[in-house]
Amino acid sequence: MATKINESTENFDALPDAAHVPARTVATVIGMSEATVWRMVKRGKLTAKKLGERATRFNVGEVRKLIAA
Numbered sequence: 001m002a003t004k005i006n007e008s009t010e011n012f013d014a015l016p017d018a019a020h021v022p023a024r025t026v027a028t029v030i031g032m033s034e035a036t037v038w039r040m041v042k043r044g045k046l047t048a049k050k051l052g053e054r055a056t057r058f059n060v061g062e063v064r065k066l067i068a069a
Contacts, residue, residue, distance in 0.1 A: 009021075009024075009025045009028045009029065012025065012029050012060070015060045016060065017059070017060055017061030017064065018059070018060070018061065019059075019060040020049060020051075020057035020058060020059055020060065021057060021058055021060060021063070022056070022057060022058070023037045023038065023048075023056065023058065025058075026046070026058045026063055029063060029067070030063070030066065030067060037058075040066075045066070046058065046062065046063075046066060047059065047062060
């Protein structure tokens with residue numbers, strides 16, 4: 001069975017730096033688990049933006065800087 005990849009993951013390179021993506025996309029792009037993404041937030045290596053009670057997103061530009069580091 002093929003794994004479904006969400007649209008923000010497929011189009012990550014085309015997204016502007018100001019865009020925001022969910023933790024699942026960040027995990028896929030950096031090749032780590034979602035738990036690791038949240039550990040990075042806890043350690044201050046990545047900033048999470050709360051958009052609502054149950055919606056948290058990550059800045060694409062910040063994710064790109066993390067990848068480049």
